[in-house]
Amino acid sequence: MDDVARFNIDRWQTLVEANAPFTRPLLNLDAETARERFDLEGLFADLTGKDVLCLAGAGGQQSAAFAILGAQVTVFDLSEAQLNRDREAAAHYQIPIQTVQGDMRDLSGFAPASFDLVYQPYSLGFVPDARVVFAEVARTLRPGGMYFFAMHNPFYCGLSEAHWSGDGYSLKLPYTDGARVSIPDPEWVYSQSEAASVPANHGQRESREYRQTLGKVMNSLIGMGFSLAHFSDTRDFTGDSEAEPGTWDHFISIAPPWLAFWWRYEPV
Numbered sequence: 720m721d722d723v724a725r726f727n728i729d730r731w732q733t734l735v736e737a738n739a740p741f742t743r744p745l746l747n748l749d750a751e752t753a754r755e756r757f758d759l760e761g762l763f764a765d766l767t768g769k770d771v772l773c774l775a776g777a778g779g780q781q782s783a784a785f786a787i788l789g790a791q792v793t794v795f796d797l798s799e800a801q802l803n804r805d806r807e808a809a810a811h812y813q814i815p816i817q818t819v820q821g822d823m824r825d826l827s828g829f830a831p832a833s834f835d836l837v838y839q840p841y842s843l844g845f846v847p848d849a850r851v852v853f854a855e856v857a858r859t860l861r862p863g864g865m866y867f868f869a870m871h872n873p874f875y876c877g878l879s880e881a882h883w884s885g886d887g888y889s890l891k892l893p894y895t896d897g898a899r900v901s902i903p904d905p906e907w908v909y910s911q912s913e914a915a916s917v918p919a920n921h922g923q924r925e926s927r928e929y930r931q932t933l934g935k936v937m938n939s940l941i942g943m944g945f946s947l948a949h950f951s952d953t954r955d956f957t958g959d960s961e962a963e964p965g966t967w968d969h970f971i972s973i974a975p976p977w978l979a980f981w982w983r984y985e986p987v
């Protein structure tokens with residue numbers, strides 16, 4: 720295990736202890752809300768019996784939704800603390816969800832062409848080079864299968880609401896692929912005052928992410944046989960340009976923080 724993985728295990732342990740939103744399982748889903756939440760684009764008409772991999776996607780949100788929709792779900796994640804949340808969701812709904820601990824850069828535990836859908840919530844930037852992950856996804860997806868992922872908007876990666884200068888949000892970091900950036904957790908992730916009780920030796924109060932430039936992301940997927948089925952730079956969030964400057968709502972109305980892609984795997 721390298722430093723990248725070690726850091727993230729500790730960081731996600733801290734976030735689970737702080738009860739951050741993406742570590743809380745969704746325990747009130749039904750088929751309609753599950754679909755509304757995770758298939759916003761309506762690209763998956765019928766998930767019954769489909770093999771779905773929630774990649775670096777533990778926490779008990781996506782796995783529960785796909786299992787409710789009839790899929791055979793495997794969740795793969797570095798953090799046992801996060802995987803425990805999927806186990807809670809599986810017990811709550813009494814549906815089988817397979818949980819596997821590991822690093823998304825190595826999916827060798829899965830046979831080639833194992834999945835119809837690989838669904839990767841925001842996590843790509845936690846490793847220095849997304850291409851390693853893409854190659855693993857290509858190997859484990861069936862031809863015709865779909866790959867969803869959300870990632871930071873590389874143009875704003877490293878910028879946060881804390882960078883309000885009185886006149887705007889100042890971009891200062893070079894647009895360098897693979898460069899490490901640290902982003903302070905917004906207040907909605909967990910209350911900073913409560914965070915004071917998080918043991919100091921965890922120390923992961925700020926994320927450690929790696930900028931993935933857009934050209935690299937898109938061209939490497941195209942080169943591996945993926946074709947773009949849908950793209951969104953405003954999925955699943957809304958900003959408010961009237962909000963107080965220097966707040967999350969104001970910041971994201973100016974600098975959309977996430978990009979979301981659906982790709983179809985069509986190797987020649």
Ligand SMILES: C[S@@+](CC[C@H](N)C(=O)[O-])C[C@H]1O[C@@H](n2cnc3c(N)ncnc32)[C@H](O)[C@@H]1O
Nearest residue numbers: 741775776777778796797798801822823842845
């Ligand atoms: C923001 S959460 C995404 C999942 C969550 N269900 C959600 O909806 O936001 C990011 C996840 O990536 C996982 N992670 C970070 N680095 C990883 C790696 N190298 N391999 C696998 N999982 C990783 C974390 O443990 C965490 O569960």
